[in-house]
Amino acid sequence: MNPACSETTDHGEHVQAMCREALGEPLWRFIDQCRAADRPESQLIAILHRVQAQYGHLSPTHLDAVAQLLGVPAAKVAGVASFYHFFRLAPRGKYVINVCMGTACYVKGAAMIAQRLMSELGITWGETSSDGMFTMEQARCLGTCGLAPVVMIGDEVLGQVTPDQVPAILEKYLKRSRATTEA
Numbered sequence: 001m002n003p004a005c006s007e008t009t010d011h012g013e014h015v016q017a018m019c020r021e022a023l024g025e026p027l028w029r030f031i032d033q034c035r036a037a038d039r040p041e042s043q044l045i046a047i048l049h050r051v052q053a054q055y056g057h058l059s060p061t062h063l064d065a066v067a068q069l070l071g072v073p074a075a076k077v078a079g080v081a082s083f084y085h086f087f088r089l090a091p092r093g094k095y096v097i098n099v100c101m102g103t104a105c106y107v108k109g110a111a112m113i114a115q116r117l118m119s120e121l122g123i124t125w126g127e128t129s130s131d132g133m134f135t136m137e138q139a140r141c142l143g144t145c146g147l148a149p150v151v152m153i154g155d156e157v158l159g160q161v162t163p164d165q166v167p168a169i170l171e172k173y174l175k176r177s178r179a180t181t182e183a
């Protein structure tokens with residue numbers, strides 16, 4: 001057990017309880033098992049994947065709890081989480097917008113669509129709009145090149161998108177969100 005999390009002192013028990021609360025019982029148990037491995041640090045990426053699968057992103061609280069339980073410096077855990085692009089350190093928006101920047105879409109103006117989205121939403125790649133509605137990401141080919149340029153919002157594929165259509169597209173999703181909230 002991690003000294004910080006297993007001491008029988010009040011402080012140790014308090015830390016242990018905070019770690020358990022931050023991650024939930026199943027993850028807490030999983031990390032405890034990982035600690036028993038020869039090199040617990042080698043389990044770090046697998047643990048972070050599990051945390052992200054459960055919570056959608058890795059918050060500072062999650063990262064601190066993982067560091068405490070695994071007995072690894074917090075700076076190392078934070079460094080690994082921020083190094084790999086597949087880890088998300090902030091929650092995603094309600095709708096994830098994937099702009100295809102593959103060759104077929106790029107030559108048909110994907111960059112201009114991305115620019116329009118960025119200016120409408122006030123964000124760039126990987127960021128989420130301030131209202132928490134949209135996250136912008138880029139894809140390398142969504143497999144529908146015949147519809148280029150392609151934007152995917154949630155699981156919906158939009159083909160032959162033009163920059164001028166962007167405001168109406170965003171409004172459509174905002175309306176949809178309002179409708180589901182009011183329903």
Ligand code: FES
Nearest residue numbers: 100102105142144
């Ligand atoms: S390059 Fe965009 S869908 Fe293939």
